[in-house]
Amino acid sequence: MGQQEKVATSLAGAVGEEISASLAPVDAELERRYPGDPGTRQPVHTVYVPGDVFDAGTIRSWGDQALAALDEHAPDAASFARVLGLGDDLAEPVYTRVRAKLEREPIEDLRVDFEDGYGNRTDAEEDEAAARAARLIAEAYEQGTAAPYMGIRMKCMEAPVRARGIRTLDVFLSGLVEAGGLPDGLVLTLPKVTYPEQVTAMVRLLEAFEKARGLTPGRIGFEIQIETSQSILAADGTAAVARMIQAAEGRATGLHYGTFDYSACLGVSAAHQASDHPAADHAKAVMQVAAAGTGVRVSDGSTNVLPVGPTAKVHDAWRLHYGLTRRALARAYYQGWDMHPGHIPTRYAAVFAFYREGFEQAAARLARYVNRTGGDVMDEPATAKALSGYLLRGLDCGALDNGEVARLTGLTRTDLESFSAPRRGDLTASAQ
Numbered sequence: 001m002g003q004q005e006k007v008a009t010s011l012a013g014a015v016g017e018e019i020s021a022s023l024a025p026v027d028a029e030l031e032r033r034y035p036g037d038p039g040t041r042q043p044v045h046t047v048y049v050p051g052d053v054f055d056a057g058t059i060r061s062w063g064d065q066a067l068a069a070l071d072e073h074a075p076d077a078a079s080f081a082r083v084l085g086l087g088d089d090l091a092e093p094v095y096t097r098v099r100a101k102l103e104r105e106p107i108e109d110l111r112v113d114f115e116d117g118y119g120n121r122t123d124a125e126e127d128e129a130a131a132r133a134a135r136l137i138a139e140a141y142e143q144g145t146a147a148p149y150m151g152i153r154m155k156c157m158e159a160p161v162r163a164r165g166i167r168t169l170d171v172f173l174s175g176l177v178e179a180g181g182l183p184d185g186l187v188l189t190l191p192k193v194t195y196p197e198q199v200t201a202m203v204r205l206l207e208a209f210e211k212a213r214g215l216t217p218g219r220i221g222f223e224i225q226i227e228t229s230q231s232i233l234a235a236d237g238t239a240a241v242a243r244m245i246q247a248a249e250g251r252a253t254g255l256h257y258g259t260f261d262y263s264a265c266l267g268v269s270a271a272h273q274a275s276d277h278p279a280a281d282h283a284k285a286v287m288q289v290a291a292a293g294t295g296v297r298v299s300d301g302s303t304n305v306l307p308v309g310p311t312a313k314v315h316d317a318w319r320l321h322y323g324l325t326r327r328a329l330a331r332a333y334y335q336g337w338d339m340h341p342g343h344i345p346t347r348y349a350a351v352f353a354f355y356r357e358g359f360e361q362a363a364a365r366l367a368r369y370v371n372r373t374g375g376d377v378m379d380e381p382a383t384a385k386a387l388s389g390y391l392l393r394g395l396d397c398g399a400l401d402n403g404e405v406a407r408l409t410g411l412t413r414t415d416l417e418s419f420s421a422p423r424r425g426d427l428t429a430s431a432q
Helices: 013-033 058-073 077-084 088-104 123-143 162-178 196-213 240-247 259-265 278-291 311-330 341-357 359-371 381-397 402-409 413-420 426-431
Strands: 045-050 109-113 149-153 186-190 222-226 252-257 297-299 336-338
Touching: 045 341, 058 088, 058 311, 058 341, 077 088, 077 311, 077 341, 088 341, 109 186, 123 149, 123 162, 149 162, 162 196, 186 196, 186 252, 196 222, 196 240, 222 240, 240 252, 240 278, 252 278, 259 278, 278 297, 311 336, 311 341, 336 341, 341 359, 341 381, 359 381, 359 402, 381 402, 381 413, 402 413
Parallel strands: 045 109, 045 336, 109 149, 149 186, 186 222, 222 252, 252 297
Antiparallel strands: none
C-alpha cells in the first residue's frame, strides 16, 4: 500500500461555513435563473398556418403534399440522395425514415397564425377564427390526430394591435378550457417583442387568465419572438433578450428568431435576408448565450425560397433548405420554421442525416465514458451530457430507434435522461 500520507490543514471549520453562508444567496440565484434544460422534447420545427386557412385536415394535408413532392421530384432514395449530396450509407435509411415520418407525424409543432400570416380583419372575423382554432385543436388532441405541440401566434403588445391580440388570446384559451382543458402540448407565441415590459405584460395577462379559470399558477408558458434590433441590444447597451427571459418569470419556453422582420429592421436588402446572414448569426448568438442554462430553447427562423415549380427549381430550393438546416444544427439551433409543405422533406432529411451520421461515434464515446474504458478522446461530465442529449434528440424526432441506441451504448432511455438533464452539480459529483 505504501506510506500513508499525513494530512495537514490550516483553516478552522468556521471559515468554510462562513463562506458557504455568504454564498447562499448566490446559490439560490443560480438555481432560480439557471435551472438547466427542462428535459422535455423539443420539436425540430414549427409550422405556421394562417388562422383563416387552418382546418381539421391541415396536418394530414401537409404530410400528403410533402409525400407528393417526393413522388414527383425524388421518387426513390438514390434520386433524393443525389439532390442533397447524401452518402450511400445514409441514402436509404434517411429516405425511408423521411417517408415514414411524413406518413406518421408530418408536423411536430404547429402554430395557427393571427399575426403577419393572418393580417388585420374585422373583430367578428378574428373572434370566429380564434374560437374555431380552439375547437379544432381540442378535437385533434381528443382524437389523437394533433401534432405533439400546437397553439397560436397572437398579435404583439404594441399599441395599435394590443387589444386585438389580448382578445384573440382570451378567445382561444377560453375555447380550449370550455372544450375540456388546456392540452399538454399547448404553445403560445408572442411576436415582435421589443421591451422586457411587454413580456411582463404577457405574464400579467396569463396570470389573470389562470386566476379567472382556476388554473394552477404558472400553468401557461409562451415563446418570445425576436424580430427587432432593440430586443438584442437595448438603448442602454444591455442585451435586452436576457432581461426578457427574466421578465417572463419562468414562463418563457423559447426564443424564436424572426429572419425577415429582424433583417428588415437592420436595413438588410430583401435579396440578402436569410438565416445565414452575418446579422442573423449575431442575433442568434446573443439569444443562445442569453438562454444558456435557463431552460429556454432557441429556434432558428425560416427560408422564404419555396420548393415549387419545375423539378430543377424544386431541387435548388431543397438544397438551400437542407444546407441552412444542417448549418443551424451544427450551431446548436435544433429547431426552425417551415413555411411550406415542400420544406418538410428536407427538414427531416437534414435532421435525420445529422443524427444518423454521428450516431455511432456518439454512442461509442458515451459507452466508454460510462464504462470508464478510455479511448482517443477524454470526455468530461459535461460532454457526457451533450452526448446523451444528442442521442435523445435523435430518438425524439425518429432519426434513431431505442433498440439501436441501447445496443451500442448499453443504456436505456431513462439512463440517457439521467445524464442529459441532471441537477446542478450532479455530473461533477458523478465523476469524482
